[in-house]
Amino acid sequence: MILKAIVAYAENRVIGKDNDLIWHLPDDLKHFKRHTAGKTIIMGRKTWDSLGGRPLPNRRHIVITRSTDFTAQGAEVVNTLEDAVELAQNDEEVFIVGGAQIYTLSLPLIDILEITEVHAEFEGDAFFPIFNEADFELTSQEHHPTDEKHQYSFTFKTWKRKAS
Template sequence: MPQITMIAAAAENNALGKDNDLVWHLPDDFKRFKELTTGHHIIMGRKTFETFPKPLPNRTHIVITRKKDYQKEGAVVVNSLEKALELAKDDPQPFIIGGGEIYELALPEADKIELTRVHGTFEADAFFPEIDEKNWTLVASHFHPKDERHNYSFTYLTYQRAE
């Protein structure tokens, strides 16, 4: 069984982004995202996929959409989370990478959450679901201060589904 991991950067008010874009720029978080997801299946909604200038290298892109005839080069297109997870079943750790609606759908299926908690609150139109502490155990936490390359401090949080 693969370990399904949700990976996201969300503000203290769970804001993910606005108008299909992130509301912050955190190079070290992008670097960590790349390190964790390279070589794996990344599962996302159509709007998230369309924010990429081109498919991310060395990853299998699975795009979930309700649009029946949607096709994009570099992506496997499916119409449900179940179908996406079925396609990723041979990957020991497929990643759910957004957006808000997809995270909401995937939360009950996820085994792990890699969350970058951006310290601030932002106006947004996409949000990460609330993490219920009864269902999740924080297993790792690493603080990253604000610096010349990062306008906000943030903390990498790793949650494991509680037994």
């Protein structure tokens, strides 16, 4: 199993505000969909809530909560990150999809980071953790300019953990 994290963050590492996304960048949503379609996604309970209580189509959802009586229709619920990873161990590619708490918790386990750097700063209350770039190799990057559908420019970056 390869464990990836996929995230879009701003220049000040903001990823969200009031349990929602901040920017609307359709080509970044397509990027998210292209990577995660047909795959397993692991998320924190708050990110699950931000989806509106229903799963994204065509993906296996695993939700992490400390609550022992939480249920989520269309998702599997676990109490630890370790249990989430264990549940998904036979899946080829598994994505950590946030939010801030779950990115922070899982960072040491991540093999590949799929990052969208949004070239602007935003006010927010959820942040992507700082990671040591020296532990990773930048294997691809692709810039997306602003246009009529994209108010901010952004760059897709793939970071692969170096063999230790």
